[in-house]
Amino acid sequence: xxxxxxxxxxxxxxxxxxxxxxxxxxxxxxxxxxxxxxxxxxxxxxxxxxxxxxxxxxxxxxxxxxxxxxxxxxxxxxxxxxxxxxxxxxxxxxxxxxxxxxxxxxxxxxxxxxxxxxxxxxxxxxxxxxxxxxxxxxxxxxxxxxxxxxxxxxxxxxxxxxxxxxxxxxxxxxxxxxxxxxxxxxxxxxxxxxxxxxxxxxxxxxxxxxxxxxxx
Numbered sequence: 001x002x003x004x005x006x007x008x009x010x011x012x013x014x015x016x017x018x019x020x021x022x023x024x025x026x027x028x029x030x031x032x033x034x035x036x037x038x039x040x041x042x043x044x045x046x047x048x049x050x051x052x053x054x055x056x057x058x059x060x061x062x063x064x065x066x067x068x069x070x071x072x073x074x075x076x077x078x079x080x081x082x083x084x085x086x087x088x089x090x091x092x093x094x095x096x097x098x099x100x101x102x103x104x105x106x107x108x109x110x111x112x113x114x115x116x117x118x119x120x121x122x123x124x125x126x127x128x129x130x131x132x133x134x135x136x137x138x139x140x141x142x143x144x145x146x147x148x149x150x151x152x153x154x155x156x157x158x159x160x161x162x163x164x165x166x167x168x169x170x171x172x173x174x175x176x177x178x179x180x181x182x183x184x185x186x187x188x189x190x191x192x193x194x195x196x197x198x199x200x201x202x203x204x205x206x207x208x209x210x211x212x213x214x215x216x
Contacts, residue, residue, distance in 0.1 A: 153205065
């Protein structure tokens with residue numbers, strides 16, 4: 001009973017924190033009138049992401065294939081080798097679309113895409129609300145470019161380009177180029193671009209390795 005009362009108290013506190021909020025725009029000392037905020041949570045708050053996770057917790061109910069959720073990024077995936085499996089995937093898309101319509105958090109369909117992996121994929125045409133999803137050969141996931149052939153050359157090129165830009169900026173703007181200063185700048189500003197998520201995309205082709213080694 002004590003646990004229930006404490007939990008209920010937390011629910012009341014969250015309600016009080018979200019309800020009755022107002023906001024206004026101020027520019028150069030002038031401000032508009034206050035307007036009520038009818039939805040959302042304050043950005044930058046600690047509890048905001050937690051409330052969002054609670055909000056989307058039941059997103060995968062009724063979905064037969066696998067679903068990955070990270071913040072506002074949702075991925076639906078599964079094995080599709082025949083029409084029945086493709087229709088099952090489309091059914092799951094319809095279930096997800098119904099959830100988003102019910103809870104007023106619709107997908108940005110123009111940004112949604114489908115990527116086919118493997119030679120046995122029948123490349124079924126998938127749609128959300130009648131709008132056909134675009135087909136892509138590569139997709140960036142958490143900053144790592146994933147191709148449909150699972151090669152990492154695109155990621156190597158992207159990492160090389162980012163690291164080269166930072167290295168060029170250091171060369172143009174830092175005058176005191178002692179070994180100690182340059183080493184510290186390289187480790188803190190350049191290497192992170194080259195080593196980010198290398199466990200996932202560690203290159204195995206010689207040309208990709210040579211490209212990354214140019215940064216050294």
